[in-house]
Amino acid sequence: MTARAAALALAGFLAIRPVDAQAQARLSAEALLATARFRGTTLVGEEALTGVLAGGRGRFALGACALEVQYVQGRLSSDSGNIPSRDYVDGSVFLAVRAAPWLELKAGPHLRAYVAPGGTERWALWEGRAHLEAPIIPGTLRAHVEGWASLVSGVNANPGAAGARGGEVGMALHVAQSPLLVRLAYTVDQEAMRSSVRTEVLEAVVLSIGIGGQ
């Protein structure tokens, strides 16, 4: 599937579910902090890095549609110290459509870079995501599961990108009569190069605190 096909599919879905003119706009903003673990596997070995990431997430929702922006950065270091540290930068923009009260579909670009002394590895992904959620305490606490896969992927290293996929499980606390929003989630994704030359896995436990409507 190409990016164009994905974009067309999302546009078609938006056309089926037009934005309700009476819908109330909701805006939320969160600051997030994550402890992350990176593992890169090559044909000859593997490397493990850990670090703390920080960033922010913003979401503007109107009716069933939403625009979601996220930016995270941090430094990943080797526990043993024999691997050079890398700066990690990750950003994404997703257009989301709520297909059902429990299901939201997202699509958009996702960029990631590992900045090392020897060069910068850049990933450019077009992703499609499915976000499912269910209440644990109605109106207060919701659990969610999100899975994604790259529709188009690219990397500035040979032999090129083979694809990416990931998932996230967590929960969101929205205190009643309060704009306070707290999220706790575990996320893991994998980017693979062709011919299994290199596979990179990034895991993170993310805690975010923000304000805004549900």
Place this chain on the structure above:
Amino acid sequence: MRRPLAVAGLLLVAAARSPAARAQTPAEQLTRAVQTYQSLEYDRAAAGFRAALARTDAGGLNDSERVQGLVYLAATELFAGRRDSAVVAFERLLVFDPRYRIDQLTFPPEVTGLFQQVRLRTRAAAVAAPQLTRLVNPGDRLSLWVYAAAFHPLDVVVTRPDGAPLRTLYQGGVGDSLQIPWDGRGADGQQVTAGRYLVRVDSRGADGRVIRTVELPLDVARVPRDTLALPPPLPDSAFKPESSPGGSGVGPLLTGLGGALAVIALPPVISAKAPGMGARFVVAGALGIAGAVGFPLQRRPHPLPENMAANQAMRLAWERQADSVRAENASRRRNVELVIRAGVSRPARSP
């Protein structure tokens, strides 16, 4: 000698049986007197009119016949050369019916001219009202009409049967007619009690003294007004449930535990090379605990604020409606309906 007596007896019997000798009703006397007037036999006609007008009881002339008798009597007296008697007859006519205006096609100008002269100096009035009037609402009034033969000052007063004044409705001049409303209340502003009342109209002379009075009897009855029923109470089915029934709690429990398991199982699903970081168990534990907490919480009924607000609005609307009915009923109890039956105005006193 016997023969003439027998003839005289037969003549008496025949005379007694003749139509002229039979007892005539006042109406028949009036008709015959008009015929006599038209035959220019004024003395006989005047006697006939006086005889017809003599009876004033129930067997006498009705009002229109009495008016006709008086006007013809006046014309007859005038043509018989008795002008003063004609004036007296016209005065009687105008006191009896101040609204009367002479027909200028029936009577010659000397008769109509004398009538106008008498009318202009006769201070007489009459009062009339609808036979039945109901005063239901605060704005309802009894319409009294006062008619005057000629312009003169008069007083219109509602009195008790013993003559005690209850309320003065009008004091002033009336030239032809005047409508005077009465709201069924006395001078103190209170509705009158049930009973018989009089509307007294005093015509005043040039010196201000009462020279003539007519009275209109009023029978007032107080009828309690029907009160309105309160709006029917709202049935339970009209209300929305104010709390959701408690659930089984299984949903939150499964969601929490399922989420915890998903956290644990997610790394190998995404990548065989992902060992799974230990910190994820914090998330898994939090999800599991949340599910355990959500389990009893969901079993409890949850209030539904929207339904509670809608029910409260419905109760308030019912209360407003009921208050409106109660206020209307209180007003109806305070102000009963007055049913006023009016009689016919009659002269009460003449100078």
